[in-house]
Amino acid sequence: ESLAADTTTTAVCGYCSTGCGLKLHVRDGQAVGLTPETDYPVNLGMACPKGWEALRVLESDDRATVPKRRSSDGDLVELSWNDALELFCSKFKSIQAKHGNDSVAFLSTGQMPSEEMAFLGALTRFGMNIRHGDGNTRQCMATAVTAYKESFGFDAPPFTYDDFEQSDCLVFIGANPCIGHPILWERVLRNKNNPEIIVIDPRRTETAMAATDHVPLNPKSDLSLLYAITNELITNDWLDRSFIREHTHGFEQLRSHVARFDAESVARSSGVSADQIRRVAAKIGSGKAVSLWWTMGVNQSYEGTRTAQAIINIALITGNIGRPGTGANSITGQCNAMGSRLWSSTTNLFGHHRFDLAEDRKKVAEALHFPVESIPSEPSWSYDRILEGIRNGEIRGLWVVATNPAHSWIDQDDARELLNRLDFLVVQDMYESTETARHADLILPAAGWGEKEGTFINSERRYGMLKKVRQSPGQALADFQIFRAVAHYWGLGERFAEWTDPESVFRIMQRASVGSPCDISGIEGYEHIDRCGGIQWPWTAADAATSNDNIPPIQRRLFADGTFCYADGRAKLIVDEITPLPEVPDDTYPVMLLTGRGTVSQWHTQTRTSKSPVLRKLYPKDPYIEIHSSDAQSMGVFNGDLVRITSRRGSIVAAAMVTPTVRPGQAFMPMHYETTNRLTLSHFDPHSRQPSYKNSAVRIEKA
Ligand code: SF4
CATH class of the missing domain: 2.40.40.20 (Barwin-like endoglucanases)
Structure with a gap:
């Protein structure tokens, strides 16, 4: 009886980008249990084991509960927040004074709320003169971002989860939703169209075993295979010629490029039979609602961008976009990878604007009420370049927020050696036991999911609410509060005076979004998002004014009218040469x-x-x-x-x-x-x- 809840509230899960709604049962302000939310339009009452266990992982002896610094003999010793923040500022400022502003950088995450990402990006880049910072989204979504931007003119995943249920042909490329996005796979299983399910993957994954057609290609032969499929579609005229004519550029170049990828020769290089290549093309060509889905098998590749664009090309030339059950659809990885993509101010300027455009800098400065001179004109270095900067002495101080590069970065021994070279490494995390924290000079204890509030944006562009349903342990603070404290101790309190709480920052984000493809000016605030079961971007003030009670349709997809985000409204069909495998098995490493x-x-x-x-x-x-x-x-x-x-x-x-x-x-x-x-x-x-x-x-x- 002591665990009986006195109230419930709904928040979205903090692991994967599916963004399931979880009903949290709260007693005396503390969550005592959770169940999947039956009314949430994403998960329809389902959750995977990670979601079910979301509260349990908050209780751990490994939680960082008090700031700690590394002593001269290598031990971690406690210090007050005041001393920790003074140490943070004095160390980073002295590194900047000695080696230049660009000698301090940050690495962040796809797992903080959008408002915290916006705060970190604005604080560092528009306040602390820290030019270089990147997120662990570089490790999962950078390829999809680049591909969409070049093809559509904006990083705009066009789909909604209802498309899993509406397709008559689903093509998964380098994706294993059975375990990677299990609730989305459940949405596939609800499809009543008896769909073709084609899985292009070297491994016989759980999803491949459930497919109607598994295409077991040789690793990283996906780009030539997709070109061969495209060639078959063109040769057989399985095309939407009016869509190509009215809504795309580059078809002739695409046609002549893929003509070199005949089924027989690609069969030899890919290990997929020419018959199967033709069969897959025929299934795509005859489908009435074909959706193509990709994840890390495509994104985490040395030619991932062009591979993603080969997928986009297929959707475009067959007219499979903007309609129910269609799309060239990148499924995001982390719960708020899209928040990082739109709001982190690293590769893209706040709200997916451009650093190099004066009018974008002016617009963002006005939205933030910052001087325009505070907005840099160059994007950040990418994650790998920041690490190279450590190697050659350009980067001396690093602030790592809610990510774990000492485990997750490629060629790990090298990455760890680079972390050891830093003059000062700050790790801000929920846990002080991460592999990266072992290298830290200063640990800042952070609150986790369920201990703070803000918004996450899921794979289908849906803003959902993160709620505070527990107290964080010890002296751990929400990342938002840590950023606010850093702003104060750095001497930027006045500039960030408006950034008092997450919803205030959400309002700033709304102002910056006006007129862009991710315009969210029609959202009334957190209560509105909560009431509607999440709201997909865009939702503009004009949408709000013309809708019934400002309630958006539950499922919305982009490009329904064939208008893309370039000035002339057309998408680009982009092709490239195949590049060789960077490391080929040989006698020594077979x-x-x-x-x-x-x-x-x-x-x-x-x-x-x-x-x-x-x-x-x-x-x-x-x-x-x-x-x-x-x-x-x-x-x-x-x-x-x-x-x-x-x-x-x-x-x-x-x-x-x-x-x-x-x-x-x-x-x-x-x-x-x-x-x-x-x-x-x-x-x-x-x-x-x-x-x-x-x-x-x-x-x-x-x-
Ligand atoms: Fe959370 Fe993803 Fe599992 Fe849903 S599928 S409960 S969002 S981890």
């Missing part, structure tokens, strides 16, 4: 290592999910590697044996899982284990600067 999500129950670097006993039980504690039975046999390895995996970067031990999910010559390791990225190759998509996590050559031997 196996291609793939990495990715391994389970529905764990999240990223397990920073949070490892704190739940239930989630831990659902996943092997020690690392494992999937290998094919023929490879296992030639190594004399049986299921469960320990094997040593060695790449040119490092060497680790894991248990062999002998399985047909991978083909001979390939192996797969989940990214959740601390050691996986000791093996991965430091290589990047040249357009998005996203790391290519999924193609490292390794050697596997019995340990």
Whole structure:
């Protein structure tokens, strides 16, 4: 009876970008339990294990509860918030004074509310003269952002989740929603059209096993395969010619480019039969509502941007966009990756404006009531360039907020060595046990999901509410309050006087959004978002004025009228040459290592999910590697044996899982284990600067 709730409220989950609504049962101001929200339009009463365990992970001995600094003998010692903030400011200011303003940088996350991202970006870039900062969204969504921007003129995922249920043909490329986005997969299962489900993936993933057609291509042959499919669509005239004529540029260039990718030659390079290539093209060509979905198999690739654009091209030339059940649809990874994309002020200026356009800087300055001279004209360095800056001494101080590069960054040993080179590393996190915190000179304890408020934006562009339903432990503060305190101690209190609480910042964001494709000026405020079950962007003042009681339709998609975000309203069909694999298996390293999500129950670097006993039980504690039975046999390895995996970067031990999910010559390791990225190759998509996590050559031997 003591756990009986006296009230309930709904908030969106803080893990993946699905953005499920969770009903929180609260007693005396503290959440005592949760259940999935049955009325929320995203998850319709469902939640995955991570969501169910969202409260449990807040209770952990690893929580950072008091500021700590590294003493000269390497121990962490407690200090007051006052001393911590004075140390923060004096250290960073002295580094800037000695080595220039650009010698301090920050790395942030896709898992803070939009208002906190907006605050961090504005504080650093428009106040503290910190020019360089990037988010861990560089590791997951940068490719999709770049692809959309170049193709549509704006980073605008066009879909709504209802499209999973409306398609008659769904194509998943490098995506495994069965475990990566399990509630979205449930939406697929609700599809009543008996749809074709095509899965293009080297691995026989859970989603591939559920497909009507699994296309098991060779790793990173996806771009040539997509060009071959496009060639088949054109050759057979499975096209929407009026859509191409009226709404796109570049069809002739596309046609002549893909003509070189005939099914027979691509069959040889991709390992997919010419018949299957033609069959997939025919299914796409004959579909009435075809949707194409991609995630990290595409984004985390050295040619990811062009691959994503090859997917976009297919949707455009077949007219599969802007209608129910269609779209070229990037599913976001983190709960607020889109908030980072729109509001972090790193690659894009506040609200997805451009740093290099004077009128955009003026607009943003006016919306923020800041002097226009405070808005820089250049974007930030990308994540990899910031790390290179540490290597060559350009970056001396680093502020890491709610992310864990010492685990998640590619070529991990190198990344850790770079963190050790810093003069001063601040880690602001919920937990003081992260791999990155081990390198920190100062730890700032932060509140987590459920302990603060703000908005998350999910994959279908829906703003949803994060609510405060618990007190944060000890002296941990909401990131928002930490940013506010930093502003004060840095001497910027007056400039940020309006930034008093998250909803005040939301109003600033609304002002900055006016007239842009992500205009949210029609939203009345947090209560309105809550009342409507989330609100998708855009929702303009004009939308509000012309709708019934300012209630947006539950499901909205972009480009229904074929008008894209370029000045002439047309989308671009973009093609490029195929680039060679950066690391090809050879006699010394004969196996291609793939990495990715391994389970529905764990999240990223397990920073949070490892704190739940239930989630831990659902996943092997020690690392494992999937290998094919023929490879296992030639190594004399049986299921469960320990094997040593060695790449040119490092060497680790894991248990062999002998399985047909991978083909001979390939192996797969989940990214959740601390050691996986000791093996991965430091290589990047040249357009998005996203790391290519999924193609490292390794050697596997019995340990
Ligand atoms: Fe929903 Fe994703 Fe949270 Fe699971 S982790 S409950 S799928 S939002």
